Amino acid sequence: MAVAHARAFRIVLRISYLLLAAALTWLFVAGIDYYSLPLDQRPHHPDFRSLRPAGTVGHGLGIVGSLQILLLLLYSLRKRWRRLAGLGHIGRWLDAHIFLGVSGPLLVTLHTSFKVQGLVAVSYWSMMAVAISGVFGRYLYLQLPRNVLGEAMTLEQIQAQLAQTDQRLREQHGLDQRIMSALEAVTIAGGSLWRLPLNNMLLGMRLRGQLPAGASPAVLGDAKARVLLGRRILFHHRIQELFHYWHVIHKPFAFLMLIIM
Template identity: 40%
Template structure:
């Protein structure tokens, strides 16, 4: 039996920001689901029959609720621009890490378009259709962009690490395994072999690497369970040692896969910006035009 673990650095600090954001997501989506279900009878009617619905004056785009959805959704989408300001300037630099700003940016980018969809009452034609599909393209590509962003190793403030820093971090994980479990080099290599840390095809193409990363993320729970059984059987680790080993191995395996993907992801990230930005610009231009025409026709602040 190996020496007991005296101290472990694998315990993840509780991230209250992310916990709070998850709660906000649950509350926001629950409220959205309520309003969607409440107005479903109206939204499902053919357009020509909607004026006869009892809630028409409230749910139509110019109604109290419909107009409110449009105002709040547009405001959320406008606030998304603050992330670009934070990323490109020193403004708001003391107001949290850029990764936090990105999390809020994504939240606004999801909820804003969802509210705008209710504002349109699912009536998509003319220039509104162009704006809608631009909005969907921006929102959908934003989710992909977030996933690509996560594949690039960063520090706690969200700054991208250099390859030298990444390799140094990988070495730290190996040293941490050796220190926490009291393993010699041979045992450490065997531990990593069993856990599949180096089980990565370095000659794989971009698509195969991305699919491998996706599988790695989706089946993380099952992989950890399998690794626990293998490590407990061969190394006779106690529960505390086992937990420490699995956590460090997971981070090491994730980092090594991201090292392989680094150059590919950086190139994809560039192409993603080329796709994401034009649709975002088009979406905001049409939104400004739409608001301008609405005000010109007399549809001003309804509250």
Template identity: 40%
Template sequence: MRQRTYELWYALAAMIGIALVYVPVAVQGVPRASGVFGHGLGIIGFLLMLSTETLYSIRKRTRGKAIGRLSTWLQIHIFTGIIGPFLVLLHSSWKFNGLAGVLMLMTAVIVISGFIGRYIYTAVPRTVDGAEVALRDLEGQIAQIDARLQALGLAARSIPAAPPVGGVGAVLGRWLHRWRYRRQIGATLKTLAAADPTSARQLRRLLDERFRWQRQIDSLATARRLLAVWHTIHIPIGVALFTVAGIHIVETLYYATFIK
């Protein structure tokens, strides 16, 4: 199934590294957007944002033999989608008036939308390659866990039932539901841990896995619908963003070339 990803941590590390370069320069005076340093930030940031908008989409539509896993391209998409806007923010010289201000506002909206989309995306179970997992495969995972629970002497029917949650709440509030379920089974596990710590740890892991698979089954249809709705909102915002960015670039080149 899907492997753990670290693109958010990589993005955070990259932002810290960029800040370590930017701050010493800014101490001497905030770099002007029209200066060499400011222009460099803007160009690199825009190129990263452009790659965010295009490369992953191209990879999704590639048929036959493709370069790299789709899940890897998604991680790159998320990474560049964070670092690009961050560089554009530094390029702005912290001035948000006029068209540049509108552009930064739209950039902030698209980044926030991206985080929401990623959260919804992770609610849909996928393989390591990024393909969706079929419902029967999810049910098969639960059956395997039930068999392992029985091997530990715990029947599936004796497992504390997770509180029923459906609709949007099952997708957006899944971490809260998991926390509540862990509290619900905490007393049973605590009693078992006193007698057999090893079995208690194994049981907790199995119950966590079973809860996760069951929640994914319960929320699968809703997650797919939410993801479809998110796409219909996110993509037009991205198109509008790059339209405004194009106008901003043309405007900048015009004033830099013809009006001095």
């Protein structure tokens, strides 16, 4: 049942992104003539009454975008209020949080008709700083292994999981010490924290050169899990440190944005 719910959520999320992309593209293309005009010429455009920030379309975009930004607070509430722990996996809450964090600022950008001034500009650029830093935070989040509840595992828990994976590779899959040493070398060769996504994408190709010919998908899967866990142990302290600095940047901009809104 949990697997079915997770699959259904992913499908809904993908459809939501597709609909958002289609709607934004249509709105931008339909209003490009208006958006490209200087401010002093816009009142003479036939779409001025609808696309200006106080217009029917512009005002509606502002309401929907602002509502989505306010809904971002639900994720923080879900993380901190234990009574909400049973309302879905924390990872799905984060995915919804990211969708709202992408959709809201884009809708607000169209609401402003790409022109922000005065105090509104402070709120707008604070919002964009929150959105951009959120992408960085999502990357850091993905580098920390999590348990079935979506909670970040401690370094000791990751090391224990790595030891179990090593034991499974040796005892169940019969990998000898030479291959295990090769896997350790691949782990260490992961490069810097910022190159991890690319290196992890190429991991399958590298592992096929280290594992016995005809290795089963189960062996390849455990070997990949072993390398990824090892790399996350290597970068664990650095990731935690970056998370601290990320919160120092992300939260103040979020509060500033909400106060001015």
